[in-house]
Amino acid sequence: MAVDISWMEKSILKRELTASERSALNCLTVSNIASGEKIITEGQAGGTLEIMRSGKAKVEDNNRYEGRVILAEIEAGTIFGELSFLNNKRRSADVTALENCVIYTLAHDDFTELMKNHHELAYTILTAIMDRQTSVIMSQRVTLAPLLRTLKDKAQKLPLFIKVAPLVFIVLYIMAFFFISWKDFNYGG
Numbered sequence: 001m002a003v004d005i006s007w008m009e010k011s012i013l014k015r016e017l018t019a020s021e022r023s024a025l026n027c028l029t030v031s032n033i034a035s036g037e038k039i040i041t042e043g044q045a046g047g048t049l050e051i052m053r054s055g056k057a058k059v060e061d062n063n064r065y066e067g068r069v070i071l072a073e074i075e076a077g078t079i080f081g082e083l084s085f086l087n088n089k090r091r092s093a094d095v096t097a098l099e100n101c102v103i104y105t106l107a108h109d110d111f112t113e114l115m116k117n118h119h120e121l122a123y124t125i126l127t128a129i130m131d132r133q134t135s136v137i138m139s140q141r142v143t144l145a146p147l148l149r150t151l152k153d154k155a156q157k158l159p160l161f162i163k164v165a166p167l168v169f170i171v172l173y174i175m176a177f178f179f180i181s182w183k184d185f186n187y188g189g
């Protein structure tokens with residue numbers, strides 16, 4: 001299956017490409033992923049940018065307190081894996097197909113070549129990545145702001161002792177340190 005360049009122009013890049021840029025996108029690979037299969041595994045090497053052409057997937061992470069937590073759902077037209085693509089570090093979450101998916105993949109090395117030979121196309125891809133990150137931040141802002149207000153309200157209702165306890169502990173620790181130092185100090189002997 002070939003990359004649908006017209007779809008890429010409309011859904012991801014948001015502009016019409018030149019013939020040379022269209023040809024340059026032959027570096028994208030296409031993967032068919034069956035429902036239930038892992039697209040990305042937490043801890044695996046990064047260095048690729050994924051684009052969901054069709055299907056749906058979930059992003060999951062292990063939360064120390066809650067176990068497996070679904071962080072997001074990815075649908076057609078979504079770029080993902082962008083952080084480990086940009087910093088070339090290990091993957092930070094699992095991505096599992098919820099439906100059969102078609103994924104376009106851009107390797108970091110191929111992107112470097114695009115930056116050298118097709119500046120405007122590379123800039124357009126970076127713009128799409130920034131759009132994705134902006135939408136993630138905005139969705140988290142909407143989700144987290146009420147939670148933070150609730151936590152602030154709860155913190156204001158805590159008893160004074162609990163608010164002061166960390167400070168008391170620090171003062172006692174410093175006093176104990178000086179007491180032990182003073183006690184063990186050899187006064188000229």
